[in-house]
Amino acid sequence: MYYILYLSSLCRRRRWTDPHYICTRGDYGKGFTCTVRVNHREYKTDAIAETEELAKEAAAMNAYLICRNLSVSEGQANNNNNVIQQQPGVQMANTGGGWHARRGS
Numbered sequence: 001m002y003y004i005l006y007l008s009s010l011c012r013r014r015r016w017t018d019p020h021y022i023c024t025r026g027d028y029g030k031g032f033t034c035t036v037r038v039n040h041r042e043y044k045t046d047a048i049a050e051t052e053e054l055a056k057e058a059a060a061m062n063a064y065l066i067c068r069n070l071s072v073s074e075g076q077a078n079n080n081n082n083v084i085q086q087q088p089g090v091q092m093a094n095t096g097g098g099w100h101a102r103r104g105s
Helices: 003-013 052-067 099-103
Strands: 021-024 032-038 041-044
Touching: 003 032, 003 052, 021 052, 032 052, 041 052
Parallel strands: none
Antiparallel strands: 021 032, 032 041
């Protein structure tokens, strides 16, 4: 039950706003689901949890496991308050530069 702390710590280190949790009761009043908003993105629980705290922990785990691999600049706002964001795992196209271009091969 440490992912809530891990996620908060990650947000502080990257100077993101604190995570915002929204928990709701499951269907027919049984169990809980939770959504956490981190760095302009939302992460949800995969299943219904028995308690609100377990639902928060599950949402925090999902968010942490993805956000820890994002670069610091992903999801940050630029000077015009437009969100600069790309999907995790997307890499920039090769522009033809680099070591091989300088070497002449």
